[in-house]
Amino acid sequence: MTVTLGKALNAALRDAMREDDTVLMFGEDVGALGGVFRVTDGLAAEFGDDRCFDTPLAESGIVGMAVGMAMNGFRPVVEMQFDAFAYPAFEQIASHVAKMRNRTRGAVGLPMVIRVPYAGGIGGVEHHSDSSEAYYAHTPGLKVVTPATVADAYSLLREAVADPDPVVFMEAKKLYWAKDEVALPVTTEPFGTAVVRREGSDATLVAYGPAVPVALEAASAAAAEGRSLEVVDLRTLVPFDDETVAASVRKTGRCVVVAEAAGFAGVSAEIVARVQERCFHSLWAPVLRVTGWDVPYPPPVLEKYHLPGVDRVLDTVDRLQWDDAPDPRFLAGSR
Amino acid sequence: MTTQAEHRMPTATSASAPPADAGLLPSAEPVRFLDDDGGPAPGDAHGRYERPSTELLRRAYDAMVLGRRFDAQATALTKQGRLAVYPSSRGQEAGEIGAVLALRETDWLFPTYRDTMALIARGIDPVEALTLLRGSWHCGYDPMATRTAPQCTPLATHAPHAVGVAHAARRRGEDTVALVLIGDGGTSEGDFHEALNFAAVFHAPVVFLVQNNGYAISVPLSRQTAAPSLAHKGVGYGVRSERVDGNDPLAMLAVLTDAVESARAGGGPVLVEAHTYRVEPHTNADDDARYRDHDEVEAWKRRDPIARLEAHLRSRGELSDDDVAAARSAAEEFATQVRERLSEEATGDPADLFAHVYAEPTPQLREQAGWLAEELAR
Ligand SMILES: Cc1ncc(C[n+]2csc(CCOP(=O)(O)OP(=O)(O)O)c2C)c(N)n1
Ligand SMILES: [Mg+2]
Numbered sequence: 004m005t006v007t008l009g010k011a012l013n014a015a016l017r018d019a020m021r022e023d024d025t026v027l028m029f030g031e032d033v034g035a036l037g038g039v040f041r042v043t044d045g046l047a048a049e050f051g052d053d054r055c056f057d058t059p060l061a062e063s064g065i066v067g068m069a070v071g072m073a074m075n076g077f078r079p080v081v082e083m084q085f086d087a088f089a090y091p092a093f094e095q096i097a098s099h100v101a102k103m104r105n106r107t108r109g110a111v112g113l114p115m116v117i118r119v120p121y122a123g124g125i126g127g128v129e130h131h132s133d134s135s136e137a138y139y140a141h142t143p144g145l146k147v148v149t150p151a152t153v154a155d156a157y158s159l160l161r162e163a164v165a166d167p168d169p170v171v172f173m174e175a176k177k178l179y180w181a182k183d184e185v186a187l188p189v190t191t192e193p194f195g196t197a198v199v200r201r202e203g204s205d206a207t208l209v210a211y212g213p214a215v216p217v218a219l220e221a222a223s224a225a226a227a228e229g230r231s232l233e234v235v236d237l238r239t240l241v242p243f244d245d246e247t248v249a250a251s252v253r254k255t256g257r258c259v260v261v262a263e264a265a266g267f268a269g270v271s272a273e274i275v276a277r278v279q280e281r282c283f284h285s286l287w288a289p290v291l292r293v294t295g296w297d298v299p300y301p302p303p304v305l306e307k308y309h310l311p312g313v314d315r316v317l318d319t320v321d322r323l324q325w326d327d328a329p330d331p332r333f334l335a336g337s338r
Numbered sequence: 339m340t341t342q343a344e345h346r347m348p349t350a351t352s353a354s355a356p357p358a359d360a361g362l363l364p365s366a367e368p369v370r371f372l373d374d375d376g377g378p379a380p381g382d383a384h385g386r387y388e389r390p391s392t393e394l395l396r397r398a399y400d401a402m403v404l405g406r407r408f409d410a411q412a413t414a415l416t417k418q419g420r421l422a423v424y425p426s427s428r429g430q431e432a433g434e435i436g437a438v439l440a441l442r443e444t445d446w447l448f449p450t451y452r453d454t455m456a457l458i459a460r461g462i463d464p465v466e467a468l469t470l471l472r473g474s475w476h477c478g479y480d481p482m483a484t485r486t487a488p489q490c491t492p493l494a495t496h497a498p499h500a501v502g503v504a505h506a507a508r509r510r511g512e513d514t515v516a517l518v519l520i521g522d523g524g525t526s527e528g529d530f531h532e533a534l535n536f537a538a539v540f541h542a543p544v545v546f547l548v549q550n551n552g553y554a555i556s557v558p559l560s561r562q563t564a565a566p567s568l569a570h571k572g573v574g575y576g577v578r579s580e581r582v583d584g585n586d587p588l589a590m591l592a593v594l595t596d597a598v599e600s601a602r603a604g605g606g607p608v609l610v611e612a613h614t615y616r617v618e619p620h621t622n623a624d625d626d627a628r629y630r631d632h633d634e635v636e637a638w639k640r641r642d643p644i645a646r647l648e649a650h651l652r653s654r655g656e657l658s659d660d661d662v663a664a665a666r667s668a669a670e671e672f673a674t675q676v677r678e679r680l681s682e683e684a685t686g687d688p689a690d691l692f693a694h695v696y697a698e699p700t701p702q703l704r705e706q707a708g709w710l711a712e713e714l715a716r
Binding site for chain 1: 475476477480481482483487488492495496497498499500501502503504505506507509510516528529532533535536539690693694695696697700701702
C-alpha cells in the first residue's frame, strides 16, 4: 500500500488511541481541522472531543496541562503547531517534562509525547522552519526522535506513545508528503538504534530527519562517479546509537555528518565529537559537516542557498583527503 | 470510557451571554471574620460565608502552632548550615494550614518552595519535606502517595499541572480537587494566566490560592500589577474569585473550604487571593532592610494569625490555658525531633545521579555512571 509519512503518523495515533483509552491527543487545531498538516485527521470524529481536542492557544499551557494529565493516569500526545511556536512551552519542557522523573526519584514518570513539525524546505514564511532539535537533545530527561521513512514514522510514533518517558517527536515537515510502499501496522527497529540505509565502503554519511533523503541522493550520485558512500539514519537522537555509527565509520574510515540545522553547537557537532572520540585511529580524514549556515532560517527567497543539498554534500565528500592532501578550507592561516 | 455521543463538540458561540461580571468578581473588601485583635470584624465583612466549625478551628490552631515552631526550627537549622536555604512562611500560617485543611487526602496539593509548612500539615515526614531545601536533587517524598506535587521553584509553572491533574481526575469521574499555591509575584508569570484560562475553559476543579505577601523578594506588589486586586484577574478568564484577609484563619478556612467544595461539586475553578505578609526576609540569604521599613513588618506582626485565632477561641471558651500549653509542647517536641534528625550532614549516593533520568538509563548514562564509579574507586 502506498502511504505518505503524514498518513502513517495519523494511523499510528489512531491505532494507539484504539488500543489504549488513556491515550489523548490535544493542541491547536487538532480537532475538527485535523491539524494544519492533517496528522490528526479524523481522530476527533472517531474518538470524540474528550480524547482529541482543541485547547486555548497557549503552548506552555498545553504542555503544562499534559504534564498534569500524565501525572494522573493519561498518556497525552500534544501537537505544537510549528517548531518556532513550541518555544513558549520551553520552560515547561526543560524544567518539568525533562526533570519530573528525576526530581521525584522515579515516583512520577511522564509518559507523554510532544509532536513538533520542524525544519524547512516547504517555502514557509519566517518562524515556520526552525530546526530546533538541539534544544531538546541537549536537555537530559527527554528522548528525541525524528523519523525519515514512512515505516519509521508509524513505528517510532507508536513506540513514543508507549514509552514511559517523555518523547519530543520531531516531524520533518518536508517529509510529510514522502511516499512509500508500507503495510501498516509495521514495527521497525526500536529507539536507540540507527539504521544503515545504504551500504558503502568509501565514506559514511551520518544523517537524520530531513537530511536523510539528501544523503541518500548524494550517495546515489557519488556511486555514479565511482565512490561508494554508506548512509546511516540516526532515527533517534536521544538515546544515541554510538555503536552503529562507530562501526560504519571504522569500516569506511571517512565520515561526513549531514544536518539541516545550523552547525554551531548543534547535534551535528555532537556527532562529530562522538565519532572522533571513538574512531580516531580508523579515520583517514577529519570528520566534516554539511549543515545549515549559522543564520536565522532564511524564508523561501533565500532558503535554497541555506539548505544542505546534494552538491554541497558531494563537495564535502571530495574534501575528505582522498589524496592525503590537507583540507585547504581549514589550513592554518587560510582565513 | 465515555462515548462520543456523550460529549458535545465545542461550539463557536456560547449559548447565552452571561451578565457583565457573572458574579465572578471578588467582594469589595477582603472577607474577614476577625478584626486585627481577634475580636469580631464589624458588620457583615464575612459576606456569605459561615464560621468554620470549632472542631476545625481547633485543628487549625494546633497545626498553626506546630507549623510556626517547625518554621522557626528550619530557619535555625539553615543558620547552622543544615539546610541549603529556607524560605520562611512565618505569618502566613492561615494560608498554609487553611489550604491543607480545606482538602481531602485524595485531593492534590501543588506547593511552592515557600510552602514546606503546608507539607508538614499534610502529614509529610519533616525530613522528607526538607529534602529539597537540604540541597538534594529530589523532592524527598512520594508525590503519588501523598498527592502532593514536588515543591515548585520556577514560578507559576506548576499551575498548569494542577489543571491537568484535576481535569484527568474529572475525566475519570472522580471528585478530586487540585489546589495550587502561588505568590503575588507568580501572578505576573504567563503560566498563571494560561492555567486560569485552561481551568476555566475545561471547567477543571482547581483552586488557585494566591498568597499575596506583599513582596516578590524585594519587589513590592505595586510593581507586579495595576489591577484593583489580584483576585480581579479571575474575571477576565471566567473564574470566580474571592479576596480574603489572609491573616484571619476563620476567613481563610471558610473561603477555602467553600472554594474547594464548589470546585468539587462541578462549579469550576476558583481564584482566592489572601492578603498576608512575609514577616521574615525572602530566605535566610536575603537582606530585607534594603527594601522595606522595620515599621511595616512590626505593623503586620500585630495582625498575627495565631494570636487572632487564639483570642477568638479563648473569648468563646473554646481554648483553655491547658490547650494552648498542649499545642505548644507538641510543637516543641516536633521541633526537637526535626533538630535531632537533621543533625547529620545530608549525603547522597553518586550512583543516584544517573538512576532516574529515564525509566531505563540510556547506554550513554550507563557508560558515564561507570566512568564516575571508576573515578571514585581510584
Ligand atoms: C520563573 C522564575 N523567575 C524567577 C525566579 C526567582 N525567584 C524565586 S522566588 C521569587 C519571588 C517570588 O515572589 P512571589 O511569587 O510573591 O512568592 P513569595 O516568594 O513571596 O512567596 C523569585 C523572583 C523563579 N524562581 N522562577
Ligand atoms: Mg510574594
